[in-house]
Amino acid sequence: MANVLIVDDDPALREGLFEALTDLGHTAQTASSGREGLAALSETVEAVLLDLNMPGMDGIEVLRRIRARENPPAVVVLTAFASAENTIEAMRLGAFDHLTKPIGRDELRTLLTRLPSRQRPAATTATASLDTLIGSSEGMRRVQKAIGLAADTQSTVLIFGETGTGKELVARALHVHSQRKDGPFIAVNCAAIPPDLLESELFGHVKGSFTGAVADRTGAFRDADNGTLFLDEIGDMPLAMQAKILRVLQERMITPVGGKPVRATARVVAATHRDLSKLVAAGEFREDLYYRLNVVPIAIPPLRERPADIVPLAEHFVLLSASPGQPIKQLGRGAIDKLTRYNWPGNVRQLRNVVERACVLTRSHTIEADDIHTSAEETHRLPAGPPTGDLPTAVAQLEEAMIRNALAACGGNRTEAARRLNINRQLLYTKMQRYGLSCGDASENPTPSVGKDDD
Known part of the structure; x- marks a missing residue:
């Protein structure tokens, strides 16, 4: 049973x-x-029911002063005139909830069962890094051992793994544990750069060498001198560019567009979610480059094959989500059970998104099963029976559902979704516009860019 303080200038409401x-x-x-x-x-006060509109000191100011105290109680803001502005401000300042008057007895009962205990966890002083490689499963132990053996060599490493398994984290770990750790780590997503720009992005160019070359560009290889160059999604690299990469790996020289050859000192680490041996057999990837890259292969198992890592990863993401000086939330038993039972088609990236969402939207100190929303697949599944209506309508219904499911399974990555649907990315984008699928359904930026791309 809770000790509740009611703060309201309306005598009838206070009494009620x-x-x-x-x-x-x-x-x-x-x-x-x-x-x-x-x-x-x-x-002894465990919760405050606080009116928003009061003469003198209003509820927002009272809330601000309560939240500034050490170990403050939970505050529920009540108002007869809810607006976007006061709702956002109240939640931003740390209100547990923002409710509109009148509040019924059943609603009050439910609210009080949700309130956190006054005994709050200590504020976090620990730090967590996005670059931390988490996992003690047998599969991740093999990955960690391979990183340790390969880190200090000059050998090219090829990282395999499904989208979202953490291929860039492995590449960064290779860099951090190598003698090149004080040098730069440069990541290039080969799938996100148009073929006609990829050579300039990687090798650089000389001013005036082509239309739009208004200044010299060093390129990723020289940016990564004495460090590590991570070539992500190398399976999507055009064949013509593959030949030039092979030459760089063999001769350790690059030639900027319109310029003269210069020495390349960066170590190359590549990654792909595709089966390169099948691409070689299909003539879509050079066999000689495949063997030149695949000197030290590291395969990252999908999250569904290493369930022992789910809870440590989730706890790590909870820590990452904690604001400095704020209490660290805890995962309840029900939340842990729900996390470990899920199949995680989007792998570690999807787990991080789910945990971060729960941390942001849960005011309680404990994250429960109802706070865990695994993916858009829960609400956007393919219909159980055949589509209804005429044939064009039925085809459109099925197409929209398949696009939604593909985007959800890929964590919103349009490149990967298009690949799973066996259509090009521009066609996918056109269909998304047709069905009114916003950027909320696909988090990947449609504009090609150099750098991270959801791994």
């Missing part, structure tokens, strides 16, 4: 809430103004 709370078995006390409410706060 007081009576409802005592009938539900709780202890209640009242205050008729913001200043009186602040004066009544004590360590």
Whole structure:
């Protein structure tokens, strides 16, 4: 049972809430103004029901002062005139919830069962890094051992793994644990750069060498001198560019567009989610480049094959989501059970998104099963029976559902979704516009860019 402080300038509302709370078995006390409410706060108060619109000191100011205290109680803001502005401001300042008057007894009962205990976890002083490689499963132990053996060599490493498994993290770990750790780490997503720009992005160019070359560009290879160059999604590299990469790996020389050959000192680490041996057999990837890249292969198992890593990863992402000086949330038993039962088609990236969403939207100190929303697949599944209506309508219904499912499974990555659907990315983008699928359904930026791309 909770000890609740009611702060409201309306006598009838105070009395009604007081009576409802005592009938539900709780202890209640009242205050008729913001200043009186602040004066009544004590360590025994576990929750505050706070009116927003009061004369003198309004509810927002009272909330701000309560939240500034050490170990503050949960505050639920009540208002008869809810607006986007006061709702956003109240939640931003740390309100547990923002409710519109009148509040019924059943709603009050439910609210009180959700309130966190006043015994809050200590504020976080620990730090967590996005670059931390988490996992103690047998599959991840093999990855970690391979990183340790390959880090200090000059050999080219080829990382295999499904989208979202953390291929760039492995590449960064190779860099951080190598003698090149003080040098730059440069990541290039080969799938996100148009073929006619990829050579310039990688090798650089000389001013005036082509239309639009208004200044010299060093390129990724020289940017990564004495460091590591990570070529992500190398399976999507055009054949003509593959020949030039092979030459660089063999001769350790690059030639900027319109320029003269210069030495390349960067170590190359490549990654792909595709089966390069099949691409070689299909004539879509050079066999000689495949063997030149695949000196040290590292295969990252999908998350569904290493369930022992799910909880440590989730706890790590909870820590990452904690704001400096704020309490660290905990994963409840129900949340852990739900996380470990899920198949995680989007792998570690999807797990991080789910945990971060739960941390942001859950005011309680404990994340429960109901706070875990695994993916858009839960609400956008293919229809159980055949589509209805005429044939064009039925085809459109099925097409939209398949696009939604592909985007959800790929964490919104349009390049990967298009590949799974066996269509090109521009066609996918056109169909997304036709069906009104916004950027919320696909987080990948449609503009090609150099750098990270969801791995």
